[in-house]
Every structure is written in C-alpha cells, then in structure tokens.
Amino acid sequence: GAGVSQTPSNKVTEKGKYVELRCDPISGHTALYWYRQSLGQGPEFLIYFQGTGAADDSGLPNDRFFAVRPEGSVSTLKIQRTERGDSAVYLCASSITGTDTDTQYFGPGTRLTVL
Amino acid sequence: GQQLNQSPQSMFIQEGEDVSMNCTSSSIFNTWLWYKQEPGEGPVLLIALYKAGELTSNGRLTAQFGITRKDSFLNISASIPSDVGIYFCAGPEGAQKLVFGQGTRLTINP
Numbered sequence: 001g002a003g004v005s006q007t008p009s010n011k012v013t014e015k016g017k018y019v020e021l022r023c024d025p026i027s028g029h030t031a032l033y034w035y036r037q038s039l040g041q042g043p044e045f046l047i048y049f050q051g052t053g054a055a056d057d058s059g060l061p062n063d064r065f066f067a068v069r070p071e072g073s074v075s076t077l078k079i080q081r082t083e084r085g086d087s088a089v090y091l092c093a094s095s096i097t098g099t100d101t102d103t104q105y106f107g108p109g110t111r112l113t114v115l
Numbered sequence: 116g117q118q119l120n121q122s123p124q125s126m127f128i129q130e131g132e133d134v135s136m137n138c139t140s141s142s143i144f145n146t147w148l149w150y151k152q153e154p155g156e157g158p159v160l161l162i163a164l165y166k167a168g169e170l171t172s173n174g175r176l177t178a179q180f181g182i183t184r185k186d187s188f189l190n191i192s193a194s195i196p197s198d199v200g201i202y203f204c205a206g207p208e209g210a211q212k213l214v215f216g217q218g219t220r221l222t223i224n225p
Binding site: 093103104109 | 218
C-alpha cells in the first residue's frame with residue numbers, strides 16, 4: 001500500500017509570499033502530524049491532528065503558520081508572509097490511532113526555500 | 116520541553132566495523148525510539164523500546180532502554196554500505212508529539 005505522500009517535493013518562493021504544503025496520510029490513519037526539520041537538526045514538532053481537529057498545535061512557531069485537515073484525511077500546512085528563516089524540510093507523518101505506542105510513518109517531506 | 120542529546124554527531128567507519136551511538140535526555144522518557152533517515156526521505160522507525168532495561172534487536176541492530184530512563188544506545192554490528200544515513204533517537208513528549216535528537220551521521224568507507 002501507499003505510504004505518506006507530500007506535495008510538492010520542493011518549493012521555492014520569495015520572502016513575503018504565501019505557500020501551501022500538502023500531506024496525504026496512509027489510508028485509514030486517524031492521526032496526522034507536521035514536523036519541521038532544519039539543516040543538520042532532527043525534526044521538530046509543529047502540530048498534531050486527531051481526525052479533523054487540531055489536538056495539539058503547540059509547536060507552531062507563530063500565527064503565520066496554520067494547518068487544516070477538513071475531512072480527516074489530507075492536510076494542508078499554510079504559511080503566510082514567508083520569511084527566510086522558514087526555509088526547512090517540512091515533514092508529515094501519520095499513525096493509526098495517535099497513541100504514544102503507535103508508530104509514526106513519515107513522508108519524504110517538502111523542501112521549502114524562501115529567497 | 117525535553118531535550119535529547121546524541122553522540123557522536125558523526126562517525127566515519129570502515130565497512131564491517133561495529134557502530135555504537137547513544138542518546139541522553141534531560142528528563143525521563145517512557146518510550147525510546149530509534150529512526151534512520153536517508154537523503155530525500157523521511158525518518159523510518161528501526162526499533163522501539165517501551166520498558167526500562169529493555170534490550171531489543173532487529174537484525175544487526177540492537178538498542179537498549181537505560182535503567183534510569185534518561186538514556187538509550189543503538190549498536191550496529193558488521194556495518195554494510197546501506198547502513199549509511201542519519202540515525203535519530205526520539206521519545207514522546209506528552210501522548211503524541213515526538214522529540215528528536217540532533218542525529219548521528221554515519222559514513223562508511225568501503
């Protein structure tokens with residue numbers, strides 16, 4: 001079966017622009033996570049969805065970042081007024097139910113470059 | 116929040132050598148996870164540890180959950196070229212979000 005997919009794989013934008021990053025989780029997985037990975041670092045948590053609702057958005061760095069999952073499947077991470085510091089790989093993961101013993105399966109990421 | 120420190124940051128070894136890396140935490144974890152990431156890919160789970168003192172193997176990989184619950188190590192025996200990548204330790208903070216270490220980059224000379 002298909003794993004977690006993310007589009008686009010690469011996104012180059014200019015400072016101040018708006019971007020949307022898409023995640024398609026594994027079919028049937030109710031939990032979905034977004035992480036951000038800067039160069040040379042491990043992934044850092046951004047937000048977690050259980051079904052359609054954001055159960056924990058404590059990792060979002062500021063109000064320029066927003067994520068939705070309107071039908072409990074596909075999720076979109078939205079970044080307004082992008083800044084050069086937003087450049088990173090944005091990883092999406094999904095798990096079956098979202099408990100702490102569930103395996104989180106990661107997608108390949110979207111590499112965002114803000115010029 | 117909790118922080119994980121991995122060492123070494125990078126390793127350069129010969130094919131066939133054994134590898135050992137470790138991870139320490141500023142606070143207690145109830146689960147330790149070891150992931151591997153290859154270029155252009157997301158992290159892939161290698162081993163999960165759920166109990167203090169637990170020693171778990173997955174092929175040539177062995178990982179242990181430290182007794183204090185503040186550390187874990189990962190060993191790779193008889194390394195092969197496909198072991199190249201970045202290895203991350205991770206643990207859950209709260210119920211769902213994972214905290215990752217900064218990674219150990221493994222390079223293998225054939």
